[in-house]
Amino acid sequence: MQKRNLILEDGTVFEGYGFGSEEVSKGEIVFNTGMTGYQEVITDPSYYGQIVTMTYPVIGSYGINRDDYETVTPFIHGLIVKEYSEHPSNFRNEETLDSFLKANNIPGVAGIDTRKLTRMIRKHGTMKAAIISAEEDAEKALEELRNTALPTDQVKQTSTNNPYVVPGRGHRVVLVDFGVKHGILRELTKRDCQITVVPYNYSAEEILRLRPDGIMLTNGPGNPKDVPEAVEMIKEVLGQVPIFGICLGHQLLSLACGADTEKMKFGHRGSNHPVKDLKTDRTYLTSQNHSYAVNPATLENTGLKLTQIAINDETVEGVKHTIHEAFSVQYHPEASPGPEDTNYVFDEFLKMMDKKAKKQGVHIHA
Known part of the structure; x- marks a missing residue:
């Protein structure tokens, strides 16, 4: 060879x-x-x-x-x-x-x-x-x-260029593609959601015009601060539509609420990272892949509550907004590869959309 x-x-x-x-x-x-x-x-x-x-x-x-x-x-x-x-x-x-x-x-x-x-x-x-x-x-x-600079346009390179629909008869979810894994689509279609996948730079106005029951902020590569247009979009839709973020989506939601992110020394990548849920005191094994993390010291006065932490280094693994219907996790609940211990968070997203629909008197065909 x-x-x-x-x-x-x-x-x-x-x-x-x-x-x-x-x-x-x-x-x-x-x-x-x-x-x-x-x-x-x-x-x-x-x-x-x-x-x-x-x-x-x-x-x-x-x-x-x-x-x-x-x-x-x-x-x-x-x-x-x-x-x-x-x-x-x-x-x-x-x-x-x-x-x-x-x-x-x-x-x-x-x-x-x-x-x-x-x-x-x-x-x-x-x-x-x-x-x-x-x-x-x-x-x-x-x-x-x-002399070679690392790229800063990773999200642009991995996101879809044009919107497309994955049909379903349940909740209408707008999925903002920052570099989505198929596993996320599988978990949502398994729950019969109708998914409209849109590019990373879709505006709040364009997203709200689709009349979604919920917004999914996906995983993706690179530094969340390299996607300022997504942060601004999240600021505008927060409080109007339930939001669920995964990995990069988690970091972008945190930035939109006023928290800060920082690069980790070597990141988390693997399928056996233990995460502790602070509400239930349960520990889950999770699949992870990220270089950046939310700085826990910056969560104060953002409206975000720390919900989960990494056992190994106590980094932020989950947050939830105390006023608006929005939450996120740093790990990959869809696994692929890895344990499926935490795919219940997709059900939490559905419950959040159910709650919002009930308030508005909307009937969802599931």
Whole structure:
């Protein structure tokens, strides 16, 4: 196999061998702790522009299948693994991870000490990285990498360009697409919602003209402060329509209410992150993927109440507005991959829409 190198912004070089595309690629190096679910990770739009390190030692053993996509087009810039499985064995397998990455122009590097790499990221934080051929000049590639700016238009790149409808006979939900995972659509359609998916930059006036029973703010990549138009839209619709935010949507709702967000050292990515519900005192395992978090010290005087926290580092995992019908969670209740312990929050969203409809004397056909 062709030798291929991973170069980090601090000058560290990891030597490995290539699979997938032969493209030279740059991005932010991050790690995911999930034991399974690599297909969902690769196709999660929230990873736009990132080179993903899988900490589980063997990746590709069950191949790629038609059911586990989270979006049609994967957006990661590279995949780093300890060992790549060339011969997958699973009854759902339809192609190898190698052929899938080749078809989508995504380079992979295997033979990397992913434990050492992960420890470096945990110690020094996420940093820029590049995947290059072993024949290329590493010093020149490092200089180019250091002079490369990370993108700030990730949401624009992953959001739909035009509105579309997912039919249903229940509640009418406007879903603002910041880089939505299909799992969110699945949970809403499972509850028979009619979903109108709109671009990230849809205005409050355009959304309210659709007469929604509720507004869904989805996950997505990047810094929430890079989407100021969404913050302004949320400020205008808050109090008029029930709102439910997930991941980036959670951060945008918090910003709209006056709280602040900050970049984490290395983020949360994986399918086993424990979260504590402060009302019930119950702990749930959750799927997470985010680089930014809401600063808890800034929640005061925003109208938002802290509802859930991360067990490991006490970061904000959930908020609820004390006056308006609006709440959000930092984790992914739709899982994909990961535990489905928290998909009850979609039912909470439906109850919120039921309550609003009852006040208005509207009958919902469910």
